[in-house]
Amino acid sequence: MKIGLDTAPVTSRGNYCRHLADVLAHYAPEHEYVVDAKHHGDVDLFHGFSFSLPLSVHLGRVPAVMTVPNLNFLRYPHLYSLSERLIALRLYRRALRQAQRVITVSTPAREELSERLSIDPSKIEVVMPLAARVPQEPPARAELEHTRRKYGLPEQFILMLGTVEPHHNHEAVLDALAALDSNVGVVVCGRRTVYSDFLLRYARERHLAARVDFIYELTPADLPALFRMARVFAYLPDVRSEASIVPVVEALRAGLPMVLSDTRLNREAAGNAAAYVNPEAPGEVVAALENALCDESWRQTMRQRERRRAELFSEYAVAERLMQIYTSL
Template sequence: MKIGFDSVPEALPGTYCGRLVEILSEYAPEHEYVVGGEPDDEADVYHSSASPLAQGVRLRGARRVVTVRDLNFLRYPRMYTFFDRMVRLRLYRRSCRSAACVIALSRGAKEELAERLGIDPRKIEVLLPLGVHPPAAPAGEAECEAVRRKYGLPGRYVLAVGVPEVRLRLVEIFDAVRDSDAGCALVVCGRRTGYSDFLSEYARATGGAGRIEFVYESAPADLPALMRMAEAYVSMSDPEVGTSLRPLVEAMRSGVPAVLSDTPLHRETAADAAVYAASGDEAALCGALRSVLCDKEFRACLAGRGRVRSEIFSERAVARRLSEIYGSLQACPERPE
């Protein structure tokens, strides 16, 4: 099967379609993958994003697959001008309706596409965000200690990953870590911002100056070691607003218990392999942290569940599911919108 991909920026290396090409080339080499250019008459499938930049490609005989990665213009209209919202709405609706298959990144996104854009739910497939690349080997003790010295990490810590800003609710997390009486510090992994400076000042003002550390500009290759050494992984943000789920998958694969905001996408991703607390409920968050930091049997249970759950997010699983989707388009006639 010959499969074409966007040549627009979404398909560049390191981006969504670019990563798809890398994953499929490694785990589904039986197909031919072409990035850029007009799909020729021999192309069976053309996979693109639903962004406005991907609308200019004219297809001949290829069936179009569209991934919708961003519905923020519907969820958070105040972030966009009226004109921008109307343009995006028209382009996204046209792109999805003309596609043979639409890929949504969560069940909630699938429902939104069906209800708010009028897309036939029968042609919407749910494929959770891209898989995590398996390391050549798990991070060993020597590697972990090298990473600990490299970043000056404390002995016991809870890890949060993401650019420090208000929506990550890091003040809530810091307060819960400090009040959990487990002797842990909070380590925040992400680039330096004004909000990270605010957090440092807040920690000093509340008597917890030694209980928060920042890892700025960490190397991606160090994430497995950073995660393995953590006592817990915490994410209290709304994952629909641009938050990567890859650190969560890495935590589950590493057997690190996760405490998450109680949102549909978090539950869809981690299922029973995490503990949940409502955003803003500091008592619930503190209790959840105590349970994963102090109860050894519960920690072991979550670790086992997490390792099993993480397998469905492997690159191999993503490639297998995409190959099934592409193959089904050849076998089934196109549904008219």
């Protein structure tokens, strides 16, 4: 079977699709994978990651699978003009009607898609996303020190990786920092936003700026070293945020002890391999972070659970699930 995969050069979506094509080619080499859009008209099946589908799909000649990463234009209408929302809604509805299968990355996303766009739930499949590749061998000490110097990182730090936007409760971790050992810092990793500038001012006002570092542009190859150096991973989006399970999956696969907000999405990803807190309860956040930093027995238990949990998100598991969907059409 010749399978076409949606690509967008120099974008996170394009990088993800090329990563997925490599994984599928490794675990299901009996099929051919086409990532060049010029040849998408000559495939047996197309897997798209946006509402832009090839003409062959629109004409009904090629079956399609469509992954819907989010419905931001419906969740956050104030961020889009009326014309943008109407166009996106029309294009999404058309693409979803034409796709034989629709993929989301979590059960809550599946339910939201069904409710908001009236998609038959039996047509929607949940497939966990691929995380960034983690090398089999941990980074060497020299590589760790090079990365530490490159970004000016402290010896001990709590890592916050992902979207730096309101409702992700970075302030809760900064507030907790004052109650933790003075040798511990926080590293906020994500593209620069208005909110990240607010967080920097927030830290300065509380005399914590010396213990908070921001990485706005992370070289992807440095991610394994960053996970290796971090002491704890904190990810505290609330239910109002457009959260992703990808940062949690990456921390799981890296074996980094985690403190997560107690949301359905986080629990679906991490299971019993994390500590869960209410970000609006300062005492809970402080206690969980302090325990995650200092209790070696707990940390070892979490690492063991993470290794088992990470198997659900392995490249093999994702490839196998997708091939089941592809071959059913």
